[in-house]
Amino acid sequence: MAKVLMKGCEAIGEAAVRAGCRNFFGYPITPQTEVPEYLAKRLPEVGGLFVQAESEVAAINMLYGAAGVGKRVLTSSSSPGISLMAEGVSYIATCHLPVVLVNIVRAGPGLGGILPAQSDYLQATKGHGHGDYKLVVLAPSSVQEAVDLMYEAFDLADHYLTPVMVMGDGMIGQMMEPVEIPPMRDLDDLPAKPWAITGAKGRKPNIVNSLYLSEVACNANNWKMKEKYDEIVKREKRSETYGCDGEKLDVLIVAYGTMARICNTAMAEVVASDKQKRIGLFRPITLWPYPYEALAKEAEKAKQILVVEMSTGQMVEDVQLAVLGSRPIDFYGLTGGLVPSPDDVADKLRKILT
Amino acid sequence: MKKIFGYPNSLTVNPTHYCPGCTHGTIHRLVAESLDELGLRERAVGIAPVGCSVLAYNYFNCDMFEASHGRAPAVATGAKRCRPDLIVFTYQGDGDLASIGMAEIVHAANRGEKITVIFVNNAIYGMTGGQMAPTTMPGQVTTTCPAGRNPSHEGYPIRVVELLSTLRTPAFIARAAAHTPLHVIEAKRVIREAFRLQAEDVCFSMVEVLSTCPTNWGLTPSEANKWLQENMVPYYPLGVLKRPDVDETPIPEVAASLKGA
Ligand SMILES: Cc1ncc(C[n+]2csc(CCOP(=O)(O)OP(=O)(O)O)c2C)c(N)n1
Numbered sequence: 001m002a003k004v005l006m007k008g009c010e011a012i013g014e015a016a017v018r019a020g021c022r023n024f025f026g027y028p029i030t031p032q033t034e035v036p037e038y039l040a041k042r043l044p045e046v047g048g049l050f051v052q053a054e055s056e057v058a059a060i061n062m063l064y065g066a067a068g069v070g071k072r073v074l075t076s077s078s079s080p081g082i083s084l085m086a087e088g089v090s091y092i093a094t095c096h097l098p099v100v101l102v103n104i105v106r107a108g109p110g111l112g113g114i115l116p117a118q119s120d121y122l123q124a125t126k127g128h129g130h131g132d133y134k135l136v137v138l139a140p141s142s143v144q145e146a147v148d149l150m151y152e153a154f155d156l157a158d159h160y161l162t163p164v165m166v167m168g169d170g171m172i173g174q175m176m177e178p179v180e181i182p183p184m185r186d187l188d189d190l191p192a193k194p195w196a197i198t199g200a201k202g203r204k205p206n207i208v209n210s211l212y213l214s215e216v217a218c219n220a221n222n223w224k225m226k227e228k229y230d231e232i233v234k235r236e237k238r239s240e241t242y243g244c245d246g247e248k249l250d251v252l253i254v255a256y257g258t259m260a261r262i263c264n265t266a267m268a269e270v271v272a273s274d275k276q277k278r279i280g281l282f283r284p285i286t287l288w289p290y291p292y293e294a295l296a297k298e299a300e301k302a303k304q305i306l307v308v309e310m311s312t313g314q315m316v317e318d319v320q321l322a323v324l325g326s327r328p329i330d331f332y333g334l335t336g337g338l339v340p341s342p343d344d345v346a347d348k349l350r351k352i353l354t
Numbered sequence: 355m356k357k358i359f360g361y362p363n364s365l366t367v368n369p370t371h372y373c374p375g376c377t378h379g380t381i382h383r384l385v386a387e388s389l390d391e392l393g394l395r396e397r398a399v400g401i402a403p404v405g406c407s408v409l410a411y412n413y414f415n416c417d418m419f420e421a422s423h424g425r426a427p428a429v430a431t432g433a434k435r436c437r438p439d440l441i442v443f444t445y446q447g448d449g450d451l452a453s454i455g456m457a458e459i460v461h462a463a464n465r466g467e468k469i470t471v472i473f474v475n476n477a478i479y480g481m482t483g484g485q486m487a488p489t490t491m492p493g494q495v496t497t498t499c500p501a502g503r504n505p506s507h508e509g510y511p512i513r514v515v516e517l518l519s520t521l522r523t524p525a526f527i528a529r530a531a532a533h534t535p536l537h538v539i540e541a542k543r544v545i546r547e548a549f550r551l552q553a554e555d556v557c558f559s560m561v562e563v564l565s566t567c568p569t570n571w572g573l574t575p576s577e578a579n580k581w582l583q584e585n586m587v588p589y590y591p592l593g594v595l596k597r598p599d600v601d602e603t604p605i606p607e608v609a610a611s612l613k614g615a
């Protein structure tokens with residue numbers, strides 16, 4: 001299929017439509033407002049529903065209602081808005097409901113700034129809302145990958161009955177790239193949802209609920225969720241490597257999203273000026289579940305590791321967990337909307353290589 | 355023998371956890387009877403709040419959600435917009451709806467969501483043990499206003515349905531009470547009307563029901579009924595406040611030049 005030039009946020013919106021999502025609830029916030037703006041126009045064209053919510057708190061609870069009645073549903077926001085959704089996502093996860101969330105991360109904390117950042121890593125992968133739940137977190141590094149992951153996110157959510165987040169930094173949302181848009185999913189082909197709230201006609205009432213006043217029942221549901229997360233950990237880890245084919249590496253860079261692309265350029269720059277240097281790049285695509293084993297395998301080849309992020313080092317602890325002290329780990333990062341350039345990363349690489 | 359009184363089909367036969375004399379149970383019954391009489395049970399979707407009626411999903415014999423504190427109108431919006439054929443109602447207390455959930459109820463009403471809201475105003479937070487609500491009466495003692503609600507410090511009780519009635523969007527909005535048989539009959543009439551309007555796809559509909567909380571008011575059930583009549587009814591007037599068919603002041607159309615902008 002021919003490629004079209006699209007802005008990240010708009011491509012994300014179109015990918016959701018192609019994936020069979022006909023329902024969007026959201027609230028404007030830079031740098032992702034083009035997602036709701038695109039869908040406000042696009043969804044009515046395909047008989048879909050667009051509602052501008054009064055807040056992110058309302059939006060996520062509208063998703064709860066929409067997912068509960070069995071529909072594919074999306075919201076999109078950026079960092080402060082995602083914080084506001086935390087309670088709602090916790091309910092959704094506990095009720096085993098499938099929803100897809102997009103976080104086009106901006107600089108934080110606080111109101112921060114509207115420029116790209118990767119400083120919601122810990123929120124997305126370790127915490128977010130309260131209780132024993134997890135978000136599946138997918139991190140695209142190009143507009144094409146954002147489209148592909150969006151398309152898949154709805155299937156993952158439906159398969160595991162769990163919320164899935166596609167997390168891109170502001171760059172992914174704002175840049176334009178040529179993309180191949182996947183075909184329209186046949187709505188009649190989407191998975192059946194016998195648990196959904198559809199009216200108790202000829203059957204017992206269905207109940208969507210996260211209240212467990214009995215500690216025994218609450219414990220049981222938490223372990224049911226854990227079993228599901230274990231299954232996701234077993235099956236869904238994804239990552240890519242670049243320049244890791246040789247036996248030995250002087251440095252293994254670990255970076256995700258836009259930062260991984262910048263590191264790829266930096267790596268090429270350094271190797272071009274010094275053919276002796278062997279540098280590889282490991283890029284996690286699923287931030288949760290984190291590809292610990294794949295990273296550990298590549299790390300075995302490397303003398304040392306350099307983590308690069310648009311944060312003060314939120315992913316470092318996952319890298320530490322992967323290599324378990326076997327390699328020194330260095331970090332380079334800029335935050336607040338500053339994006340390390342390939343030259344910045346190349347300088348850092350040269351420093352640690354000498 | 356002919357059975358002349360029993361459970362409405364829209365209620366389960368579970369015993370409730372409500373305290374003796376609490377009017378939550380009565381209001382559940384009025385909702386269930388309305389669903390039965392209008393033949394709506396099989397399409398009905400109830401949304402339980404966080405509050406004493408958090409377990410309402412055990413008592414209504416229809417599909418149910420349990421929402422987070424205050425967000426039932428947003429959950430209802432998501433469900434109803436995706437499935438307009440369903441009959442969606444929220445059942446919320448005054449802490450849930452008038453405090454933490456004020457934004458959600460105002461905007462659901464203003465968008466004219468075709469849902470029915472049953473708003474149980476007992477002038478206190480029941481479930482958490484008797485704290486001040488936005489609807490607590492001036493001078494009323496609660497655990498968080500132990501000297502009585504002081505309007506110069508905590509403001510006056512919010513009259514939610516009056517506030518919502520100022521919205522331009524057509525709606526059916528009423529206030530009833532559940533403390534005497536006569537009031538219960540009237541409450542039933544407006545609750546049924548609210549569901550009828552939803553079933554006919556007319557408008558947003560909402561009924562506030564003045565309710566008792568004998569436990570946290572520290573009164574016997576009959577004293578509580580009397581307290582409601584003497585203290586709440588004068589401040590919260592009963593009746594229908596807004597009807598969808600009443601013509602509102604016309605609003606000028608947006609200038610043509612802006613329409614395409
Ligand atoms: C986010 C959140 N904040 C606070 C609570 C605690 N809480 C539970 S019920 C309740 C008050 C409910 O009062 P009301 O809505 O008046 O209902 P009633 O119990 O009187 O029927 C509160 C504050 C909660 N569950 N969730």
Ligand code: SF4
Nearest residue numbers: 372373376406480567
């Ligand atoms: S605490 Fe009050 S509102 Fe709650 S069940 Fe008891 S009487 Fe009813």
